[in-house]
Amino acid sequence: MIQLEHVTKTFKTKDGDVQAVKDVSIHVKEGMIYGIIGFSGAGKSTLVRCMNLLERPDEGKVIFDGQDLTQASPVELRKSRKKIGMIFQHFNLLPALTIYENIALSLRMEKTPKDEIDAKVMNLLELIDLVERKDSYPSQLSGGQKQRVSIARALVNDPKVLLCDEATSALDPQTTQTILKLIKRINKERGITVVMITHEMFVVKEICDRVAIMDAGRVVEEGDIVDIFSHPQEKMTKEFISTASNANKIDELIEQQHPITQLKENEQLVRLQYDQTNTSHPMISEISRKFNVDCSIIYGNIEILQESPIGTLICVLKGSDDDIRNSIACFKQDGIRVEVIKRGHID
Numbered sequence: 619m620i621q622l623e624h625v626t627k628t629f630k631t632k633d634g635d636v637q638a639v640k641d642v643s644i645h646v647k648e649g650m651i652y653g654i655i656g657f658s659g660a661g662k663s664t665l666v667r668c669m670n671l672l673e674r675p676d677e678g679k680v681i682f683d684g685q686d687l688t689q690a691s692p693v694e695l696r697k698s699r700k701k702i703g704m705i706f707q708h709f710n711l712l713p714a715l716t717i718y719e720n721i722a723l724s725l726r727m728e729k730t731p732k733d734e735i736d737a738k739v740m741n742l743l744e745l746i747d748l749v750e751r752k753d754s755y756p757s758q759l760s761g762g763q764k765q766r767v768s769i770a771r772a773l774v775n776d777p778k779v780l781l782c783d784e785a786t787s788a789l790d791p792q793t794t795q796t797i798l799k800l801i802k803r804i805n806k807e808r809g810i811t812v813v814m815i816t817h818e819m820f821v822v823k824e825i826c827d828r829v830a831i832m833d834a835g836r837v838v839e840e841g842d843i844v845d846i847f848s849h850p851q852e853k854m855t856k857e858f859i860s861t862a863s864n865a866n867k868i869d870e871l872i873e874q875q876h877p878i879t880q881l882k883e884n885e886q887l888v889r890l891q892y893d894q895t896n897t898s899h900p901m902i903s904e905i906s907r908k909f910n911v912d913c914s915i916i917y918g919n920i921e922i923l924q925e926s927p928i929g930t931l932i933c934v935l936k937g938s939d940d941d942i943r944n945s946i947a948c949f950k951q952d953g954i955r956v957e958v959i960k961r962g963h964i965d
Contacts, residue, residue, distance in 0.1 A: 619648040619779060619811045620669055625678035627664055638664040639675070640835040646779075646828075651805050651812040653822040653843075655858060656832035665832070666781050666815045670702045671695060683778065703772030703810075707784035709764040711756040711771075718743070718752040721771045742770035746800065762793035769800060779811045780804065786821055798824050819858040823847070823923065831855050847921060848893040848928050868916070868932045868959060878916055881934065881962035886942055887916075890931045891955040901952055902933075905945040911937035932959075 627639040638661045646652040656662045667673040668680060671687050680687045682698055690698060711720050718739055725735045743749045746766035756764055765785060772780060782801065786794040802825045805812050814826060822829050822843065830840040831854055839852045850856045868889070872879045881887060902913045913933050920929035935942050949956045 619683065620646040620813070621679075621681040622665075622668070623679040623681070625665070625668055625675045625680065627661075627668055627673055627675050637835055639668065642678075642832075642835075642837050644830055644837060644840060646811060646813055648778075648811055649805070649809055650827040651802070651814060651825050653814045653816065653826035653829040654832060655816055655819060655822055655829060657817055659834075660832040661835040662815045662817075662832050663783055666783055666813060669779075669781060669813065670699055670704065672704075700775045701778045702781060703775065703777035703779070704781040704783065705765070705768045705772050705785050707787045709756070709761075709768045709788075711764060711767060713756050716753050716755055717748060717759070717767050720756070720767060721774055723771075724774055738774060739770075742773055745773075745804075746770045760793075761789050762796055765789065765793075765797055766800065769797075769804070773804070773808075773810075777810060779813065781813050781815075783815045784817070785814070786816070786818070794821070795824075801825060819861050822858075823921065831858060844893070844923050844926050844928065847923055848891075872960060879960065881960060882936075883962045884938065885934050885936045885962040886958055887960040888933050888935055888946070889957040889959055890933060890949060891929070891957075892931075892953070893926065893928045901949060901954065905948055908948070909937065909941040909945045911935050911941050911945045 622642055622644050625639055625642045626637065628635050628637045640661075642665060644652075654662045654665060664673055668675050669682070671680065675688060678688075682702065685694070685698065687695060687698055712723070715723065721739045721742055722735050725738065739752075740749065743752055746769060748763060748766060748770075751759065751763065756767070759767070769780075780801070785801075786797050789797060798821065801812060801814075804810055805825075814821060816822060826843050828840070828842055829846055830837045831846075831852065832838065833854045839846070839850070839855045846855060847859060850859055868879070868887070879887060902915075905911050906913060913935055916932045916934065918929060918931040920927060935945060937945070946956050946958070
């Protein structure tokens with residue numbers, strides 16, 4: 619649906635050139651929800667604006683629905699842009715227009731017949747559950763309601779793709795959940811491909827099928843959401859995943875010398891990471907019986923991503939060195955990744 623090939627974008631500033639996007643190639647398949655995540659300044663917003671040529675790349679191709687937009691004529695580009703809806707962090711509604719008028723504006727500019735406009739706008743108002751507020755003005759709505767209106771406005775031209783640039787960043791957690799559910803519903807019921815730009819791993823975890831992690835203008839890691847959470851390769855990816863779980867809190871507790879991290883000589887503190895291939899196997903009870911090792915779970919984190927359970931357990935294993943070593947080997951044989959964080963005889 620959208621394919622970027624070696625896209626680069628550089629801005630000229632008074633302090634010199636700034637390369638916001640550096641040789642990025644990604645493929646967003648039709649019907650998926652694709653996340654692009656990065657910290658502020660990573661280049662993700664510039665990248666998404668390159669997708670509809672609001673920012674024209676200096677190098678590379680932007681292929682939408684089989685056509686390279688960088689080679690399209692102005693008329694062809696306008697036609698393609700109608701099929702790419704976009705929503706923003708700060709809604710960008712026109713304050714002097716009612717909710718109905720904000721949604722209908724582009725149709726009126728195209729001189730669409732009034733009855734068609736009314737049918738389409740009312741259908742979208744039903745979708746976003748704001749029919750009763752159609753004559754209200756943006757200033758009379760909450761942040762979540764404004765974002766729902768901006769989503770309806772983006773859908774009015776029946777786009778094939780919806781680009782969401784930090785669409786939930788200005789919203790509280792409960793409202794964010796509501797907007798994410800709406801976007802997911804639009805994706806499933808209308809078959810619209812969605813690209814989510816965000817700095818929040820929680821958003822990616824909730825609705826994305828695939829994710830690209832950006833840093834300093836480059837995509838440093840990209841993959842299926844389950845694989846990324848199960849087997850993160852890059853330091854940046856691991857940092858983002860840690861923001862969406864408490865799995866790495868143990869490192870902080872060790873640094874603070876928290877009582878739960880103080881071990882006896884025959885104990886080892888371990889991190890166990892598993893995915894859908896090994897969740898059904900009762901490994902902890904098995905190693906307790908087989909190797910005479912006691913296992914105390916300090917805390918854990920379990921996620922259900924695309925109906926697949928993945929998780930991390932922080933445990934204290936108690937037993938002889940040989941028994942613990944055999945237990946760890948057994949874990950690994952079953953596909954569970956094991957990291958020994960601390961041993962009892964090491965301060």
